[in-house]
Amino acid sequence: MIFPRSTEFRELPTHILWSALFLTSVGLAVLKSISQHSSGGLFQNPFSKQLLFLIPAVMLCILIYYTPRSLIHKYSYALYFLGIILVILPFFGAPQAGTHRWLYVGLPFTLQPSEFVKICTITALARYLSDHNLQMKKFTSVIIPIILVLFPTIIILQQPDLGTAIIMIAPILPMLYWAGASFFHLFLLLAPIFSMLTAFHTLAFTTWAVLLALIIFISRPKFMMGLILFFGNIFLGLFSPVLWNGLKPYQQNRILTLVNPSDDPLGAAYQIIQSKTAIGSGGLVGKGWGSGTQTQLKFLPVQESDFILSVMGEELGFIAIAVVLFVFGYFSVQILKYSYLSKDRFSSLVMIGCATIFISHVFVNTAMTVGLIPVKGLPFPFISAGGSFLITSYIMLGLVLKLSINYSD
Amino acid sequence: MLKADNIVTYRQFLAAAGLTWCLFGILIGRFFQIQILEYDWYSQKANSNRIRKVTTTAPRGLILDRNGQILVDNFPTYVLTAIPWELSDKGEKFEFISTVIGLDSNTVSKSYKKYYRGRFNPTRLAKDLTFDQVSRLEESRINLQGVYYENFPERYFPSRIRGSHIFGIVKEVDRDVRNSLRNKEEYELGDMIGWSGIEKRYENYLKGERGIIFYEVDAFGRELGYVKDLEPTDPEPGLNIITTLDLDIQYFIEGIMKNRKGVILVGLGDSGEILGAVSAPDFDPELFTGLILETTWNEIRNNPEKPLLNRFLQGMYPPGSIVKSVTQAALLEKADFDPNTLFHCDGSYQFGDRLFGCWWQEGHGELDLTGAMVNSCDIYFYKAVQYLELDQLAEMFIEFGFGEATQIDIPGEVYGLVPDKDYMNERHGRYNWSKGALLNICIGQGEVLVTPIQVLNYLNLLATRGNAYRPHLVMVDEPPVNEIPTLKDETWDRIISDMRLVITDENGTGKNAEPDIPGMLVYGKTGTAENAHGESHAWFIGWAEYADQKYSVVILLENAGSGGKVAAPIAKMIFNEIYKSDKLVYK
Numbered sequence: 001m002i003f004p005r006s007t008e009f010r011e012l013p014t015h016i017l018w019s020a021l022f023l024t025s026v027g028l029a030v031l032k033s034i035s036q037h038s039s040g041g042l043f044q045n046p047f048s049k050q051l052l053f054l055i056p057a058v059m060l061c062i063l064i065y066y067t068p069r070s071l072i073h074k075y076s077y078a079l080y081f082l083g084i085i086l087v088i089l090p091f092f093g094a095p096q097a098g099t100h101r102w103l104y105v106g107l108p109f110t111l112q113p114s115e116f117v118k119i120c121t122i123t124a125l126a127r128y129l130s131d132h133n134l135q136m137k138k139f140t141s142v143i144i145p146i147i148l149v150l151f152p153t154i155i156i157l158q159q160p161d162l163g164t165a166i167i168m169i170a171p172i173l174p175m176l177y178w179a180g181a182s183f184f185h186l187f188l189l190l191a192p193i194f195s196m197l198t199a200f201h202t203l204a205f206t207t208w209a210v211l212l213a214l215i216i217f218i219s220r221p222k223f224m225m226g227l228i229l230f231f232g233n234i235f236l237g238l239f240s241p242v243l244w245n246g247l248k249p250y251q252q253n254r255i256l257t258l259v260n261p262s263d264d265p266l267g268a269a270y271q272i273i274q275s276k277t278a279i280g281s282g283g284l285v286g287k288g289w290g291s292g293t294q295t296q297l298k299f300l301p302v303q304e305s306d307f308i309l310s311v312m313g314e315e316l317g318f319i320a321i322a323v324v325l326f327v328f329g330y331f332s333v334q335i336l337k338y339s340y341l342s343k344d345r346f347s348s349l350v351m352i353g354c355a356t357i358f359i360s361h362v363f364v365n366t367a368m369t370v371g372l373i374p375v376k377g378l379p380f381p382f383i384s385a386g387g388s389f390l391i392t393s394y395i396m397l398g399l400v401l402k403l404s405i406n407y408s409d
Numbered sequence: 410m411l412k413a414d415n416i417v418t419y420r421q422f423l424a425a426a427g428l429t430w431c432l433f434g435i436l437i438g439r440f441f442q443i444q445i446l447e448y449d450w451y452s453q454k455a456n457s458n459r460i461r462k463v464t465t466t467a468p469r470g471l472i473l474d475r476n477g478q479i480l481v482d483n484f485p486t487y488v489l490t491a492i493p494w495e496l497s498d499k500g501e502k503f504e505f506i507s508t509v510i511g512l513d514s515n516t517v518s519k520s521y522k523k524y525y526r527g528r529f530n531p532t533r534l535a536k537d538l539t540f541d542q543v544s545r546l547e548e549s550r551i552n553l554q555g556v557y558y559e560n561f562p563e564r565y566f567p568s569r570i571r572g573s574h575i576f577g578i579v580k581e582v583d584r585d586v587r588n589s590l591r592n593k594e595e596y597e598l599g600d601m602i603g604w605s606g607i608e609k610r611y612e613n614y615l616k617g618e619r620g621i622i623f624y625e626v627d628a629f630g631r632e633l634g635y636v637k638d639l640e641p642t643d644p645e646p647g648l649n650i651i652t653t654l655d656l657d658i659q660y661f662i663e664g665i666m667k668n669r670k671g672v673i674l675v676g677l678g679d680s681g682e683i684l685g686a687v688s689a690p691d692f693d694p695e696l697f698t699g700l701i702l703e704t705t706w707n708e709i710r711n712n713p714e715k716p717l718l719n720r721f722l723q724g725m726y727p728p729g730s731i732v733k734s735v736t737q738a739a740l741l742e743k744a745d746f747d748p749n750t751l752f753h754c755d756g757s758y759q760f761g762d763r764l765f766g767c768w769w770q771e772g773h774g775e776l777d778l779t780g781a782m783v784n785s786c787d788i789y790f791y792k793a794v795q796y797l798e799l800d801q802l803a804e805m806f807i808e809f810g811f812g813e814a815t816q817i818d819i820p821g822e823v824y825g826l827v828p829d830k831d832y833m834n835e836r837h838g839r840y841n842w843s844k845g846a847l848l849n850i851c852i853g854q855g856e857v858l859v860t861p862i863q864v865l866n867y868l869n870l871l872a873t874r875g876n877a878y879r880p881h882l883v884m885v886d887e888p889p890v891n892e893i894p895t896l897k898d899e900t901w902d903r904i905i906s907d908m909r910l911v912i913t914d915e916n917g918t919g920k921n922a923e924p925d926i927p928g929m930l931v932y933g934k935t936g937t938a939e940n941a942h943g944e945s946h947a948w949f950i951g952w953a954e955y956a957d958q959k960y961s962v963v964i965l966l967e968n969a970g971s972g973g974k975v976a977a978p979i980a981k982m983i984f985n986e987i988y989k990s991d992k993l994v995y996k
Binding site for chain 1: 416417419421422425426429430432433435436437439440441443444445447448450451452454455456
């Protein structure tokens with residue numbers, strides 16, 4: 001018996017569990033379609049590989065479910081440092097495809113430690129934001145959480161893996177918001193980024209400057225403080241084109257490829273076009289399982305992970321896509337609900353963190369397949385092939401199931 | 410719902426949930442836009458967007474002889490393929506194709522099943538089509554939607570020679586073959602891969618690189634032409650290989666070996682280059698290109714004469730008396746044996762409780778070492794070898810390259826066997842063998858086994874006083890070198906002058922090899938090797954010195970009798986041929 005005690009079973013949020021299992025099965029069905037004619041061993045075939053990875057994933061999910069909340073809380077910092085060591089380890093090995101993302105463990109597959117670090121960061125952050133009776137109104141109490149997140153993020157950026165780095169950063173804002181940080185402080189965190197990005201476009205920069213002034217005016221900080229904030233941002237913005245031009249061309253290139261990698265010889269634009277064509281030609285009900293021309297003729301790149309939704313769009317159609325996205329939306333909002341209902345700060349914060357990771361994965365992946373944002377190699381939770389991420393997703397599922405039950409701790 | 414100890418307010422939850430639904434709403438909306446509103450446009454695009462990647466087979470490199478004559482070439486044939494997804498009325502079409510190209514329709518559908526890799530991949534229907542057959546199919550193009558053909562170069566052998574064991578065979582890459590390869594991504598099903606001989610050893614030089622063409626194809630499978638932005642690449646033909654072979658010599662020795670069983674090797678002593686090599690019986694190399702019939706294949710494979718066995722690399726033979734020079738060298742180098750020592754041969758020799766006979770039953774009478782070499786007297790060696798330990802003899806065998814690889818540049822070589830003390834202890838038990846074994850080994854009988862290619866290397870070493878390069882079949886800048894046997898000059902002198910006497914002395918066992926060509930000096934040694942398979946194997950090894958060049962010849966005739974009577978005359982024919990055919994300018 002997985003859920004031995006009847007009282008707990010009653011409280012287990014089964015709709016979250018069923019949603020996850022439904023998405024996993026849909027993913028397997030799509031992977032089976034791709035793998036139909038693939039020859040080679042167990043680990044070359046995405047379907048059987050995914051099926052194999054499900055075993056440790058489900059086992060870890062159950063293990064987490066039976067781990068006492070206090071234990072998770074107690075060891076969250078230790079796990080955080082363990083996680084940091086794990087992301088540093090690949091740097092000691094030879095680079096694979098020019099990156100240090102993967103860890104060789106002597107098995108016919110590799111592990112991507114940055115996936116697991118996402119969880120460690122969330123629990124560490126949740127512990128920091130819940131343990132101390134923080135004065136969240138003070139700006140300084142926002143700084144330590146940011147350092148906690150930036151540390152692994154910067155390491156991952158060095159791998160380099162921009163997609164995962166973005167996901168690492170994502171939970172910080174919702175978690176701070178959940179923990180009670182003021183809206184103005186969160187805005188101040190984001191302001192310099194906007195200043196730098198808009199600086200390359202006159203109209204955008206002007207609009208931003210007006211908006212900045214307006215928000216500072218409304219929030220009424222001390223006069224001197226307001227002035228410093230405003231002009232600090234403006235100068236940063238004005239200075240960034242100079243800074244950019246001061247970089248050597250290869251340094252500029254390095255940053256540009258980080259933002260828009262084109263590891264595919266035909267270019268990222270080609271991938272997006274093929275993906276959109278696949279999805280669009282699927283129509284309302286799709287071309288039928290295993291019959292997508294874009295998919296089966298291999299026009300669609302990385303179909304088993306980054307572009308798996310395009311396969312689904314082509315072969316199963318809009319209805320299937322809408323159902324999957326709706327189920328995922330429901331799944332995420334349910335986690336948010338339990339996070340809100342939880343009376344335990346730590347549990348609540350872990351759950352909002354997990355929800356953010358799930359949602360940002362889905363958003364970045366899906367928006368990429370339909371050409372809303374540039375190509376970022378991120379998988380779709382529960383559906384895309386990918387052992388490390390599947391395991392991570394199930395660990396997060398286990399955390400959510402665990403912490404949502406015991407909200408009265 | 411709102412409770413004081415909740416960490417966030419209901420408003421905060423609503424904001425988060427609202428934002429989440431907004432994001433999912435945007436995504437679903439975008440899918441609605443692409444899949445429902447813009448369906449027609451994308452659907453059309455998908456239909457016209459079938460870029461088919463077609464790869465074209467690269468012709469393998471040619472194999473040439475030392476004078477640039479083509480020995481192995483390519484012949485253009487066509488392969489018929491079908492794209493299952495575009496193929497309707499399969500049975501009808503297969504029937505039609507078979508009548509046009511004159512094949513059993515079963516063969517076509519069998520091939521279809523064998524090569525099927527999914528509905529969208531080209532699947533092979535038939536191979537080895539001629540231009541004629543393809544033209545006839547082309548006339549009915551309209552009925553053959555989904556059927557395509559591509560150029561496919563096949564091996565063929567334009568010269569007079571077979572050389573089947575030298576060139577080896579190419580094999581079609583099927584699923585099993587492909588899975589067994591280390592660089593499997595470089596091969597597609599239906600490709601040809603070198604499977605033995607030079608074709609295998611130099612596969613990476615010969616194979617070339619596939620060309621790639623991107624065709625744009627519409628929903629009905631009609632080709633719309635090349636894709637604009639994707640430049641087609643032409644196939645890169647494999648590199649040609651120049652062998653050390655001489656077409657005329659190879660042809661001549663293949664002629665000699667017709668209806669015989671054994672090996673002839675002809676080479677240049679100094680450079681180690683092989684001018685001709687036959688292992689007989691062999692097989693027709695053309696059999697392995699194109700469609701080989703199951704029955705033909707079984708016939709070759711089950712032939713008791715083993716035509717597939719490459720005898721000069723893989724045949725292990727007792728060498729008989731041709732290795733007496735090894736024993737001679739061991740006696741002179743390791744035992745300080747006085748070559749003027751006289752022993753009496755009366756046709757037999759009692760050692761322990763066994764009686765060892767000489768091949769000349771009447772006995773040679775009183776002989777010194779030179780006399781023993783010239784007459785190939787066994788008794789003399791039985792008596793002289795008492796001065797040696799088995800391991801000393803074994804060491805000398807190894808110095809001359811026996812018992813180890815010659816590193817010949819075609820795969821599959823076996824090492825033969827040089828028994829030493831450890832080997833004999835292990836094989837027979839510590840006390841179950843005696844010095845009697847040495848008596849057999851010193852005349853090239855008993856446990857010792859050699860391959861003809863090792864014998865060629867040994868012969869080259871004798872001819873060059875140890876300075877020969879290792880035998881090889883392909884011209885290379887730096888041929889592999891031998892470790893030079895460390896013999897005293899007097900020893901070399903004696904071995905070589907004795908081998909000269911074997912040919913010139915009136916009692917010499919090799920006198921039948923003397924071609925009587927002015928200016929040509931022939932050196933040699935015969936061997937008649939007893940074996941378990943019937944009549945003795947006839948050996949002759951020898952080289953001819955002429956115009957600063959050394960031509961070495963190894964002849965082995967299985968179960969043919971006496972080396973001096975059967976093998977030596979063939980060597981004479983070869984020396985004559987070399988002289989006649991103006992091949993004396995090699996350097």
